Amino acid sequence: MSSAGDANAKNLRLQGPGKKKPTDASALYDPARALPAAADMERCVISCMMQAPDFAIGLAMEKLSPEHFSIESHSIIYDTVVRQFDMGKPVDPPSIIRLLYDRNLIEKMGGPAMISEIYTAAPNPAHVIHYAEQVQQKAILRNIIKACSDCIGRAFDDQENVGPLLDEVESKILGIRESEEAKKGTLTMKERVYKAIDELEQLAANPNSINGIPTGLEVFDRMTGGMHGGEMIIIAARPSMGKTSLAMNIVEHVAVEQKKACAVFSLEMTADSLVQRLICARARINMRSLMSGQFLNKGDFQQMTRAASQLAECNIIIDDTPALSILDLRSKARRFKKLYNIQLIAIDYLQLCRSTSKRAADNRQQEIAEISSGLKALAKELDVPVIVLAQLNRGPETRGSGKPKLSDLRESGSIEQDADVVGLLYRPEYYAEDDEERAESSGLAELLIAKQRNGPTGGIPLTFLKEFMRFETREGDVSEAN
Secondary structure, X not given: OOHHHHHHHHHHHHHOOOOOOOOOHHHHOOOOOOOOOOHHHHHHHHHHHHHOHHHHHHHHHHHOOHHHOOOHHHHHHHHHHHHHHHOOOOOOHHHHHHHHHHOOOOOOOOOHHHHHHHHOOOOOHHHHHHHHHHHHHHHHHHHHHHHHHHHHHHHHHOOOOHHHHHHHHHHHHHHHHHHHHHOHHHOOHHHHHHHHHHHHHHHHHOOOOOOOEOOOOHHHHHHHOOEOOOOEEEEEEOOOOOHHHHHHHXXXXXXXXXXXXXXXXXXXXOHHHHHHHHHHHHHOOXXXXXXXXXXXXXXXXXXXXXXXXXXXXXXXXXXXXXXXXXXXXXXXXXXXXHHHOOOEEEEEOXXXXXXXXXXXXXXXXXXXXXXXXXHHHHHHHXXXXXXXXXXXXXXXXHOOOOOOOHHHEOOOOHHHHHOOEEEEEEOHHHHOOOHHHHHHOOOEEEXXXXXXXXXXXXXXXXXXXXXXXXXXXXXXXXXXXX
């Protein structure tokens, strides 16, 4: 018999008669196996913290929280040491033992002798980072096993909702990485207060500074402080008002001038059309004339070449998948964040997204509500501003001036609820009753900030250069919001 045949026969003998090969999902994780842990390293971390608190506690807290410890007693002692140190109290063994006595926890910890034993576990507190990294890595492995086990069970039990399950699986795995990188949950209230004070002091010292990502529209940036991570910014208007142009102007400014990666999800226009718009808007070339076959003069050609080279060097990722579901959009956005570190997302436009949940199948308002809350959750998850374009209903056309209101947001009040900033784009030229009025209002535009969680509202005067499909700030006072 050949060597390959011998190996196969040996494998069959090891399996035993009638035993099934472990190819099913239940064999992927055996509950009888011990989960990854490093109990000795956990004791060493706590030992370093008690031996050299001023040096070791801060370093340990950068990597660990009580949840990282596999043994409950270690988790409680770690948390006790951190809290004592945070209050400026001693963390030597007698102090910790007395505190655990007072809380009736000392016997659960293994008695006073166990605290003394832990204190001597680490030979050198200088190695605290190494010990903490070992504890952190084992905790990550346990979290991976738990997340994957949950996902395996869900995959067997909930086979009808594949889309939401896939989104949940991806979110869980990504959440493990993000929680270890950011460790936001370990900040104490004191640390958060100090951080907030630092930010407020910077704003007070520089009252006109932009602490977010600038849009290139000076008045908008002054009113909002720029765009901030976690914000959902709605730009809503009736059709043909220039929503896409305004959003792409902002994306262009962020990508070219600020050198930040941006993602654009275009559910209406193709990626090629958007790129052509970007080139013409930046070069200030009349796109309609160009598309109609008119030749460029030498100056126009040079401007177009310069604009194209600048855009080619920036990082704008355009996805033009039509009828994209909110699950697919969030999945792609997470991937873009990981691959390109995107700092801004623009979506054109909300009502063209779709939800895959059963609850939203026959209820359009429920569907829009799920999409809106999903986009807000995406902004918070990736910590980037998300610009979402949206359609208004016909309400403005029933009013003489045509000025939109917040109540004109189409199909669901949840958009208004989820948004941090709502800007309603308005061009009076669109509602002019005669040629004279149309000529007077030509190029005039206004972005009505109808809602802002952390700032004022009002109308921002803009100029719309129709031939270049470009918005610019116009001189004038900010008007009062309706």
